[in-house]
Structure formats: C-alpha cells, structure tokens
Amino acid sequence: MGKLNHHTTQPDSLHLAHHWRSVAVGLLALLASACTTVTIDEHRTSSQRAEIGAEQSVVVLGRRHSSDYETEPNLVDCVGNVLQSGSDGLNVIAERAFLDALYPWFEPRTAPMHVRDLDRYLKHPEIAAAMNDYQVRYIIWIDGNTEKTDSAGSIGCSISVGGAGCFGFGTWENQSDYEASVWDYEKLETQGQISADASGTSYMPAVVIPIPIIARVQNSACKGMGEQLKQFFSSQPQPQQ
Template sequence: MKTRVMNCLVVFASILFAGCTSLTIDEHRTSEDRINIESDQTVVVLGRRHSSEYETEPSLISCVGNVLKRGSDGLNVMSESEFVDALYPWFEPRTAPLHVNDLGRFLDDSTIHGTMEALNVSYIIWIDGQTETTDSSGSIGCSISVGGAGCFGFGTWDKESDYEAVVWDYRNRKTEGQLSADASGTSYMPAIIIPIPIIARVQNSACKGMGAQLKSFFATQE
C-alpha cells in the first residue's frame, strides 16, 4: 500500500515563497490482521548504529517513538537510549547488529535474553536510513557600512529522507511487516536586509508519516 502526502509552509513577503515536503510511504504486512498487543508489553524503536560515519539519526528514532506513544491507543514504547543502556555494551556502535536479520541470532545470547524478558520487550521496530542534503544553490552576501548593515541574496537547498522500518516479533522471531518512507523538500533563504529561512521539515515529515503508519500495525488491548 502506498500513500503520498504534501505539506507546505507558505510565507508572504514582497514575494510568495514556500518550503514544501513530499512524502511517499510504501508498506507490506505479512497479515491483514492488526497485531494484538497488551498494554504492558514493550515496543522498542531502534536505529541502525554503525560507527560515527553511519547511523540512523537518534532524533528521528525518538520522534517515531513519541508518535507511537501518543493518544488513547498509544503503545508502551521504551526509548532507544534506555534500551541501549540496559543492554550495554551489546548495542554500542562497535557491537550492534547491522541488519534486522541479525537480531534473532544476536538476541539468543542468554544474558541478552534475560534482560529482554525482564523488560518485557515483545516487538522491535528497526529503522535504517538517513536524511541528507542533496543539492544547494544561490548565495547570500552581508555587509556593514556607515549607513547600516544588511544581507542580500537568495539561497536554496534540497534534502531527502530515505528510511526503511521493519516490525520484528521478538518472542516468535519473525517479521510482521515493513515499510519504506521517502521524503524530499526544498528550503529557501531569501535575504532582503535580513535572511528569512523557510525550512522544509523533511525529517519531521518522514517521522510523522512512519510513526502513524507503524502505529496502525498494532491494536492495543487492556
């Protein structure tokens, strides 16, 4: 199933400028039925961690977790930092699994298994991907003179978010479904005396879209 969302922020100055994001989500579920989850069962959202050169942004992981927790049907979500601390050093960048397929073998370790049971972790949502600046153009110059100071010019930059999320059943060691989220947008910086940034919130759009779609996988039970 594929969905597409467009969000625009419009600001009027002497000219009309807009910073927009587009979002496409493509999902696959192993079953049409929603996953029944008890209120005390824990869900953990984890990002891929592989050295300082590549990791899924902690801010994105935290954002998705917050979306999953909201509302009367919110899930019991443990933060990534709390989970990583509880399982230290197994999920540090130098030792963390690189792919969701590694989780089953990795979590079979008796020490890890005991901690997982104590935390009552039932599902792990594994997210891999990044948000990157793909292009930029234009320039802005600022100057100070006897008559005052000011900036003039116009700049733009494009960002793209590309994430994949997998819902993994820890107790049964199986994948319940997965989705991909692709977001893109262009931010603008017109400067007439002062710079006015008009930001396309690409990562935030990807977070909200993924969070809402992932939440729809579950049916909470009292």
C-alpha cells in the same frame, strides 16, 4: 487674495511600511511553497495487524553500522513519540535507556542484523532478563538518514557606515529515506517493513536580514512513518485482575 493650495506628501516612514508589506507578502508566498512531499510504503508478512498486549512494549532503535551515515537519534526519538502519543499510543522504551541496559549487545558492532540472531542472543541470561523486565514484544529497527541533495543561489553581507545588511536568495533541497523493520521478539520473526521517503525545498531570502523558510523534511518523514507504524499494530485490552 491668493489661492491657498494644499499638497499632501507621504512621509518616508509610510513608503517604508509599504515596502516591508510587499516583502512580507512575498515571504508568505514562499512559506506556502516551502512544503514537503512524503511517500509511505508498507509491506506486511500477514494481512492481520500485529498483536500487542496492553502491558507489552516496543523499542525503536536506529541502525548505525554503516560507514557512510547513521540513523539520527532525534529521528528515532521522534518516531517513538508518535507511537506513544494519543489514546491509541503504545508503550515505547526510550532508545538510550534500552541501549544502556543491554550494553554492549545492541551497539553498532554487536547489534543483531537479522531477527533469527535474537535466538543466539537470548542464550545470554542478562539479555533475556532485561528483555523480560522491559516486557519487549517488538523491536523496530530504523535504517536511513536525511541529507542535503542540492543547493542554489547566494547571499552577500556587508558592513558600511550606514549599517550592515545582507541581500540575496538561496535555496536547498533535503531528502529523507528511512525504512523500519518490525521484529516480533516473541515469535522471532519479521512482521513487515515500512519505508518513508520525503523531500522538500527550503528558502533563504535576504533583504537586510536573512530569513530561513525551512521545509521540515525529516519531521514529515517521522510523522508519516510513526502514524503508519501505529496502524501496523492491534492493541489488546488490559487483562482483568
């Protein structure tokens, strides 16, 4: 009687599963390395925190007078959202609403460049009235932008009878540089500056399908600057009625 031999073979689907598992592990390793480095610097004109009443507000505005770049509106909105979040959040006026209410005085060509310019602006009754209606105590000007500084690698895509696919590997680096100046509207003086520098490398591996692994450089700069600005202020309790 002949001996019956059993041979176990792995189906192609199992080999494919092992292949994609290896790819997934590699992507996870890349994801862990797609990080961002953030540096925050602060300069205060006083050792004390800037005081702000519970009923008072701050407005965050972006500088857009440069011919080379403009501070991104989404960065300005992001910093404002950080400032007003949490139990210690501040009253923040939306940039667009503020600019519309005081048009055209805070447009790029007419916006004050120095805190001392506010004294001249307040001679216009409509400006003074709008500022009082908003109960503005501080104006925070943000100047800077995020840009791509370097890139490497390549990805090629092709279509054949068997299907379509992309293969390759690409990287790029982004750099964020922002500075926030805090103006005291009540005292007409600068309270200080906070700068945020962030950098990070993003990856785009392509094994059939390109998968971007993004370093959120601008978002990291926003959160770092926003949280530091929060520490800049000392909220005062709501007055008793």
